Amino acid sequence: MENAAPLTPFPLDVLLGRIAHEWETRQRIFDLPTGRFWKRPDNIDLSMEFLGKPAATPVGPAAGPHSQMAQNIVLGWLAGARVFELKTVQVLDDIDIGRPCIDMETIGFNTEWSQELKVAESLEEYVKGWMIIEILRQWEPLEPFVGTDPGPHVFDMSVGYDLAGIQTDKVAGFIGSLLDAGAEIDRLSPQIPEPFAGFRDHDFPTRVSDTLTLSTFHGCPPDEIEAMVKHLMDRHGLDVIVKLNPTLLGFPRVVEILQKDLAYEHIRLNRLSFVDDLEIGRAVDLISDLQKYAADRERRFGVKLTNTMVVNNDRDVLPDDPMYMSGPPLHVLATSLLDDLLSTMPGTFMVAGHDGPVQVSFSAGVAKGNISATVGMGVAPATLSSDLLRPGGYGRLEPMLRQLEKDMEAAGSHTLAEWHQHSWDEARAGGFRGPAEAHMTNIVKGHGKSQYDLYANEDPPRSVDHDLEMWGCVACNFCVTVCPNDAFFRLPTPEGADMSGRQQYFVLAELCNECGNCMVFCPENGDPAQVKPKLYLDRSRFGLGEGQGFFLEPEGDGVSITARQGFESEAGRLDELLNDRVEGIPIRAGDL
Ligand SMILES: Cc1cc2nc3c(=O)[nH]c(=O)nc-3n(C[C@H](O)[C@H](O)[C@H](O)COP(=O)(O)O)c2cc1C
Ligand code: SF4
Ligand code: SF4
Incomplete structure (x- = not known):
């Protein structure tokens, strides 16, 4: 279990x-x-x-x-x-x-x-x-x-x-x-x-x-x-x-x-x-x-x-x-x-x-x-x-x-x-x-x-034959709406960014209890709660987890990002998205 x-x-x-x-x-x-x-x-x-x-x-x-x-x-x-x-x-x-x-x-x-x-x-x-x-x-x-x-x-x-x-x-x-x-x-x-x-x-x-x-x-x-x-x-x-x-x-x-x-x-x-x-x-x-x-x-x-x-x-x-x-x-x-x-x-x-x-x-x-x-x-x-x-x-x-x-x-x-x-x-x-x-x-x-x-x-939710990746997806937004805890949020992909897809999706890791509901409705193959970037606001929770994960701390008007070992190369993309001046991370950086 x-x-x-x-x-x-x-x-x-x-x-x-x-x-x-x-x-x-x-x-x-x-x-x-x-x-x-x-x-x-x-x-x-x-x-x-x-x-x-x-x-x-x-x-x-x-x-x-x-x-x-x-x-x-x-x-x-x-x-x-x-x-x-x-x-x-x-x-x-x-x-x-x-x-x-x-x-x-x-x-x-x-x-x-x-x-x-x-x-x-x-x-x-x-x-x-x-x-x-x-x-x-x-x-x-x-x-x-x-x-x-x-x-x-x-x-x-x-x-x-x-x-x-x-x-x-x-x-x-x-x-x-x-x-x-x-x-x-x-x-x-x-x-x-x-x-x-x-x-x-x-x-x-x-x-x-x-x-x-x-x-x-x-x-x-x-x-x-x-x-x-x-x-x-x-x-x-x-x-x-x-x-x-x-x-x-x-x-x-x-x-x-x-x-x-x-x-x-x-x-x-x-x-x-x-x-x-x-x-x-x-x-x-x-x-x-x-x-x-x-x-x-x-x-x-x-x-x-x-x-x-x-x-x-x-x-x-x-x-x-x-x-x-x-x-x-x-x-x-x-x-x-x-x-x-x-x-x-x-x-x-x-x-x-x-x-x-x-x-x-x-x-x-x-x-x-x-x-x-x-x-x-x-x-x-x-x-x-x-x-x-x-x-x-x-x-x-x-x-x-x-x-x-x-x-x-x-x-x-x-x-x-x-x-x-x-x-x-x-x-x-x-x-x-x-x-x-x-x-x-x-x-x-x-x-x-x-x-x-x-x-x-009896019909399961629709699916597409594509493995879910950290960046880019069919951007159906289901993971955002089916999550009872509002653990998911999305940001528009900035123009000219090195990422596929109109929107990028993120998990606020502390709010996710791995109930599985987003996985059921995601049309791509994979579990959005595990595949999409997991953002941590709590250092001890960040320290406990395994696999990909990113710890956020306030820095100036925005956030600084610490990646788990092996995922450092993704921090630059995250930085571009989360510190975007128009939308960016929905949480006020100063409150972190
Ligand atoms: C994921 C889930 C968790 C639930 N947890 C509780 C609970 O803690 N206490 C309770 O009395 N009922 C619980 N229920 C039952 C619901 O309150 C409700 O009575 C039942 O799901 C029937 O309504 P529905 O068909 O709209 O889901 C739960 C139902 C679901 C789907
Ligand atoms: S697995 Fe996590 S992100 Fe997905 S629906 Fe459940 S709580 Fe929300
Ligand atoms: S449910 Fe899957 S395909 Fe749809 S937006 Fe979320 S991660 Fe992308």
Whole structure:
């Protein structure tokens, strides 16, 4: 098993300095162009309530690679995310996960089940993300692109995976520090650099999060889930959502949908995971009991559909086994589970036509093609991970929101409540119990199936028969957009330079955890994260690595470059690119 280089987050001053510098030199933030920033439309209100808290849109990253580091969270916000399910934190924060850990070649598999940062680092990343968003909300240059009022957003914690773990001082301290981040904000504020230095004395809201989505690991006993929810409500006063697994559908239903209806016969289900996981009868009792428990304490409770599906790994891509399936087929499974739960527990859930108290959050293959139907079912928020790992990355959120706005406008709906009503009326007129059954029928048996079945999702990304080299490539930009950590950036090739290709690509080595996603989408043969120049800002990390690599230090207005042995001849080319006066390295040299 190969283990990854550790993630080394950039400090707050470097991140804010980069925002200012990148804006000034290329009008992008963390490589996202302004055309992909989301701005509230005048005539459509997409706002929702997440466990009683307002959020200006019903979408955001699901717990995963897009909600782990500060710049990831900021990228999501710029593109329109307003509900952030933060990457799950657990007491065991030094686990080695085999690399690569993300396989999006077809539908979506991963083995990235645990956070890759220490708990204290995760806390700092979330607070940094929170502070940067607060600053950007008020930063004048952004106003034409995000509007005068970008609307409220919600940070939702996620912890796992057992009661003993969440009771430890480490995890309890993490939760407490997001409930009141005053000390962390006070510690970080002096780092705020120009041109944002006026925010050093800003009154940042200190309650970063007071809701939590509990990630239950496959096989977690029901009594343990119940005890964890009660503990989180009682000890920390949190409103809690439990993330449920698709195994709740039962083995025969999953086989029928996945293997027969959608033709994924080759996916090897893990029968044991169905035996160990919560089953539907117990889930119904659990939901009723926990809702009552929450209501008695004036707390809110909800469920999330769904976590990933555990399957055996028979693909030759990820080293770890089992692996976790997400993406299009999971959308069908989660929609079927929602329809089952709505029929079994009428009046329980906070969705159209039911008006119950239990919020239903959704994460399963959400994408532009189904956002309107998903939100129309009444679930909120609709969070996503797999779709954001595809080319376009965070920039896929804005067109997704525009699609929802367009569909709502065409139906004469100006608020999400009106859209729910419209979806309800349409489904009933079509003879369905409600929009969940209508959507499920469409994607399991109707026209919609063609987006979700094997035939729509079996082709690997396009490739060209050429070995990837350090300089020059087809310059598709995929490595920049599919990287959840924004570890890649590009620079235009200077006129007359001794390099092929329109653009040159670089890896900020400390931000790369070797997840493998850029390798999957790169059309050339090779791993961009290993082949393209690896730039280090941290001398000790530079010293640890092998192969090509370049250490950058500030020198005058630019950077000086130290190459690893054997790669000195490349330093001249790097110097020409990184010290270019027009664009150059996106990070402010003085902050290094
Ligand atoms: C790479 C990756 C890492 C993930 N990490 C977590 C995690 O730490 N905690 C968690 O509860 N879910 C995790 N998930 C599951 C997602 O939050 C989400 O529920 C699931 O992927 C389904 O949504 P999707 O089809 O949009 O990907 C992860 C998913 C992916 C793809
Ligand atoms: S650079 Fe590639 S391997 Fe590294 S984190 Fe980004 S997508 Fe993953
Ligand atoms: S390295 Fe690969 S993915 Fe990145 S721009 Fe070049 S060809 Fe595209």
